[in-house]
Amino acid sequence: xxxxxxxxxxxxxxxxxxxxxxxxxxxxxxxxxxxxxxxxxxxxxxxxxxxxxxxxxxxxxxxxxxxxxxxxxxxxxxxxxxxxxxxxxxxxxxxxxxxxxxxxxxxxxxxxxxxxxxxxxxxxxxxxxxxxxxxxxxxxxxxxxxxxxxxxxxxxxxxxxxxxxxxxxxxxxxxxxxxxxxxxxxxxxxxxxxxxxxxxxxxxxxxxxxxxxxxxxxxxxxxxxxxxxxxxxxxxxxxxxxxxxxxxxxxxxxxxxxxxxxxxxxxxxxxxxxxxxxxxxxxxxxxxxxxxxxxxxxxxxxxxxxxxxxxxxxxxxxxxxxxxxxxxxxxxxxxxxxxxxxxxxxxxxxxxxxxxxx
Numbered sequence: 058x059x060x061x062x063x064x065x066x067x068x069x070x071x072x073x074x075x076x077x078x079x080x081x082x083x084x085x086x087x088x089x090x091x092x093x094x095x096x097x098x099x100x101x102x103x104x105x106x107x108x109x110x111x112x113x114x115x116x117x118x119x120x121x122x123x124x125x126x127x128x129x130x131x132x133x134x135x136x137x138x139x140x141x142x143x144x145x146x147x148x149x150x151x152x153x154x155x156x157x158x159x160x161x162x163x164x165x166x167x168x169x170x171x172x173x174x175x176x177x178x179x180x181x182x183x184x185x186x187x188x189x190x191x192x193x194x195x196x197x198x199x200x201x202x203x204x205x206x207x208x209x210x211x212x213x214x215x216x217x218x219x220x221x222x223x224x225x226x227x228x229x230x231x232x233x234x235x236x237x238x239x240x241x242x243x244x245x246x247x248x249x250x251x252x253x254x255x256x257x258x259x260x261x262x263x264x265x266x267x268x269x270x271x272x273x274x275x276x277x278x279x280x281x282x283x284x285x286x287x288x289x290x291x292x293x294x295x296x297x298x299x300x301x302x303x304x305x306x307x308x309x310x311x312x313x314x315x316x317x318x319x320x321x322x323x324x325x326x327x328x329x330x331x332x333x334x335x336x337x338x339x340x341x342x343x344x345x346x347x348x349x350x351x352x353x354x355x356x357x358x359x360x361x362x363x364x365x366x367x368x369x370x371x372x373x374x375x376x377x378x379x380x381x382x383x384x385x386x387x388x389x390x391x392x393x394x395x396x397x398x399x400x401x402x403x404x405x406x407x408x409x410x411x412x413x414x415x
Contacts, residue, residue: 079239095146143167153205157214158218160221288384288385294338294379294380298313348415362376381401
């Protein structure tokens with residue numbers, strides 16, 4: 058029921074002069090196959106019953122003309138012509154050779170084209186499907202009470218039914234390959250785009266580190282999955298960063314943040330994950346580490362920052378960082394733990410900067 062409701066509520070784009078590439082390819086292949094099929098049937102009719110069939114030859118010519126003029130035809134006109142030719146063929150075929158020779162099978166690919174046409178609203182697809190069913194049943198009932206105009210012997214019946222069955226499976230295979238490939242390609246592209254957008258939404262554009270939201274999600278996920286495991290968070294802030302911007306310019310400030318992010322990444326493996334918390338602040342998450350273990354990691358990182366030389370447009374300078382630590386107490390909320398770490402960061406600033414406070 059859910060799928061049926063979704064089908065009836067699907068949005069339909071406005072029909073344009075160009076049909077989707079996958080639909081156009083499938084339609085052109087079907088029309089090409091049918092053009093060859095009509096010509097082959099002309100030969101078959103002459104071989105089995107020694108008569109010339111005018112209609113198969115005429116429909117083959119029409120199909121060839123449609124293919125040649127497809128670029129100048131609207132999607133709806135091309136599709137409608139294909140459907141009319143198929144309906145005429147099926148009607149003439151059943152009238153001429155009867156139900157047992159399999160001509161009605163050519164109605165089945167029309168269902169695929171009906172439902173894969175993205176410009177057809179749901180109500181029109183249902184009406185078209187019902188119309189095909191009614192047409193097929195009328196042909197069947199007509200064949201029950203009327204003899205075919207051109208009786209076939211049993212061998213011809215087998216040959217005609219075999220050819221029509223093989224042709225049906227060829228056409229359906231071609232159509233389903235094209236339609237399913239298009240759907241899979243579209244879904245694959247959407248998944249890749251969604252993954253890219255998700256990553257972009259969780260990434261700081263300047264440093265390419267995760268952003269504040271991504272870090273909060275990571276800490277929350279860890280706490281939910283491992284409620285009894287220790288962890289420590291740290292908030293770090295560059296000392297006198299405003300002086301860097303005022304002295305060397307904001308471009309230098311951005312470059313400094315990028316260099317610092319690279320340094321943090323090089324130290325992070327197996328120790329912590331890091332994000333840009335905002336401005337010149339960074340947040341570190343150390344799962345499985347108590348505050349003493351985390352202090353050792355952050356102290357080494359603090360020393361690495363102090364020793365790092367930054368060169369920008371002929372200027373060389375160094376920076377320091379102050380870090381505040383807070384361990385998971387298994388009672389406080391994540392926001393509260395981060396708030397405590399931020400307060401310890403402030404304590405480190407007041408105490409003289411370039412230190413780790415726990």
